[in-house]
Amino acid sequence: MSQNPNFFNNLSRELRLDLLNLIYKSGSGHIGGSLASLDILISLYYSDVFNFKKDHFILSAGHLATALYTVLASKNYFSKSKLPTYGNLGSILQGHISADVPGVEYSSGSLGQGLSFAAGLSLGDPKNTVVCLTSDGEQQEGQVWEAIMFVNKYKISNLINIVNCNGFQIDGSTDEIMPLDNLADKYTQFGWKVFSINGHDIPKLIQTFKLAKKSKKPVCIIAKTTLGKGISFMENNIDYHDVKGLSQENYLLAKNEL
Numbered sequence: 001m002s003q004n005p006n007f008f009n010n011l012s013r014e015l016r017l018d019l020l021n022l023i024y025k026s027g028s029g030h031i032g033g034s035l036a037s038l039d040i041l042i043s044l045y046y047s048d049v050f051n052f053k054k055d056h057f058i059l060s061a062g063h064l065a066t067a068l069y070t071v072l073a074s075k076n077y078f079s080k081s082k083l084p085t086y087g088n089l090g091s092i093l094q095g096h097i098s099a100d101v102p103g104v105e106y107s108s109g110s111l112g113q114g115l116s117f118a119a120g121l122s123l124g125d126p127k128n129t130v131v132c133l134t135s136d137g138e139q140q141e142g143q144v145w146e147a148i149m150f151v152n153k154y155k156i157s158n159l160i161n162i163v164n165c166n167g168f169q170i171d172g173s174t175d176e177i178m179p180l181d182n183l184a185d186k187y188t189q190f191g192w193k194v195f196s197i198n199g200h201d202i203p204k205l206i207q208t209f210k211l212a213k214k215s216k217k218p219v220c221i222i223a224k225t226t227l228g229k230g231i232s233f234m235e236n237n238i239d240y241h242d243v244k245g246l247s248q249e250n251y252l253l254a255k256n257e258l
Contacts, residue, residue: 026087032240034067036225043205060114061135062096077103112141122159137169152191187220199223
């Protein structure tokens, strides 16, 4: 797959429009975090680093579902014609991901559970890579740290945890709710190799994935992202963590920006 920056810039803009349309038409969705994580997902699915016919992707932060849906549809896991059904009664595309969706292995529940699932999957399938996408708010969960210790104890080396680190969670900033402080140092102390990168630099993300896949240790990639990335009035605005209806005025403003 081409890694030309113009290709990725155009794709990122196109999928942001798909995501915006999906949430506007449905009337709800976690738009801020989905926009923040989209470039990470593009990097995963549009590089040649992983083969998700064998490797595994686990979206622990299941509320970022709309970002994953747009990427999976663009990769023909299912038809783009299904995107407008998001949130409808009977649709497989709901506000949190389900294993009913083609290309999805894990039905998300409460935050903090996905890394444990990914750790067990890594232990059971040591020949293939397991990639897990978590949120920075999840790092406050005790179950996450149990999984981190489990991975270190059993010397699991085929697991990559990407932290979508945008600094916000549903009630405010992570610094206000429960400061994470030196997150990279904490993972390092638990025996993980850590990379800290810009989560919107797709070529750099792909380069980091290549290094991570070669690691003899479990890897944590702390990807610094921007809530609502790409739409100026949504960026770093907690009001757009989750929207219950997007006005036509704001929809058109956002669409014109993209």
